[in-house]
Amino acid sequence: MTTNPEDDSRIVMTLDAGGTSFKFSAIRGNKAITQPFAVPSNGDRLDACLATLVGGFERVRESIPEAPVAISFAFPGPADYPRGIIGNLGNLPCFRGGIALGPMLEAKFGIPTFINNDGDLFVYGEAIAGFLPQVNSLLEKAGSPKRYKNLFGVTLGTGFGGGIVRDGELFRGDNICAGEVWLMRSKLHPKTNAEEGACIRAVRRAYGEIAGIPFDLTPDPKTIFDIGNGKVDGNQTAAVEAFRLLGESVGDSMAIALTLLDGLAVVGGGVSGAWPLFLPAIVDELNGSYTSPTGEKFRRLAQSAFNLEDPAQLETFLQGNKREITVPGSPRKLAYDSMPRVGVGMSRLGTSEAVAIGAYAYALSQLS
Known part of the structure; x- marks a missing residue:
């Protein structure tokens, strides 16, 4: 049984990825510790989309009081999530053919990266804290x-x-x-x-x-x-x-x-x-x-x-x-x-907050 991570002091950088925009945040103890912000996804151009992802997480990292222990976020559709590979997504066509997004972010930021389906993380957040x-x-x-x-x-x-x-x-x-x-x-x-x-x-x-x-x-x-x-x-x-x-x-x-x-x-x-x-x-x-x-x-x-x-x-x-x-x-x-x-x-909780809390809890469960 998963326990409520509301007392955990570790920080996880999170993202709710949609077809048109990416919403970034950072969570500690089931609460956002930065002001969430959204940027266009550039989902039809791979180089621009990857740069958006890296830039968004860099912006989050600069705004938090201590180093994060992981990145954990949601993508809209089926993929090889355990290996961090995003495949053919209708709303984000630039990933067609398979892009190893998780390993790329792990190499860039030096911390574990977890990716899940957005619907899954929404329900997980509501089950834990909503x-x-x-x-x-x-x-x-x-x-x-x-x-x-x-x-x-x-x-x-x-x-x-x-x-x-x-x-x-x-x-x-x-x-x-x-x-x-x-x-x-x-x-x-x-x-x-x-x-x-x-x-x-x-x-x-x-x-x-x-x-x-x-x-x-x-x-x-x-x-x-x-x-x-x-x-x-x-x-x-x-x-x-x-x-x-x-x-x-x-x-x-x-x-x-x-x-x-x-x-x-x-x-x-x-x-x-x-x-x-x-x-x-x-x-x-x-x-x-x-x-x-x-x-x-x-x-x-x-x-x-x-x-x-x-x-x-x-x-x-x-x-x-x-x-x-x-x-x-x-x-x-x-x-x-x-x-x-x-x-x-x-x-x-609201959909985006539930996704963020679900992503946070999932990362902590995997790190444990």
Whole structure:
């Protein structure tokens, strides 16, 4: 079981690498000790991109009070992360063919370098210092005997990312391809993958189709969210439905993952601020049903799903169905909660901070 590194005094330089920008920071004791800064990634030119990476970490190193013990950061997509080799990434085309980025940075800075998937590190950070411990704390305060060890998470932005933490440990898989939720089948468009219904372009596409607007003329998701809330002029019905469809698509993929993982679920990413319009649809999908060949309906999940951003649902989730039972033939009593349930909620740290804390914790675990 990974322990919380909040009391660790070592410094790790971190990076949240996206297709358009690189966000640098340095973490000690689960807290940023420098002001994070972002620079353009130059992802279409290898020399410029590598220079950006080196320059960013040099800038961080100059701003911290003592020498860092490692570099640890996230990249958006599958790669040979244990060896530090970045391969074919759609958002960063300059790395096509395989670039030994980790060994290059180790040689340049003289410290170990760890690279992981951004979705993985987001969920790892939320499991260590965000959503997972907060929910467990609320359960403890409510007098519930229930505690959670597993967390599934998704990020909604330019793409659809995912990650898994099992029993406190980051689960990466034998090919470092665990949590690749974007490659699940789309419920709404079965001939394509789940990402096409669970990202920025999905919201824009759905809004445009319903409102009768060409995709290139559709607004960004933040504006569509404001339209849905009546704060900005536009097709409010189309905006609300666009986010509902996003929630249905995400909920379908989440249901498949939770069937296998059985834990809590957390949502982050650039679209996550619009959660009031899509989180209810995620939970509705999780609580949906199948129909047998004889017409009988049965639950999609064995567990009941709760929206932990809804105060009433949170209260029901925390209370569960707890009671005392007596051990047969003995006066001994045990606390028993007979309600299997999953809770779904939003990032407690913010996506970039969660990625940084996940990267920090991962580096410390490897150094140990």
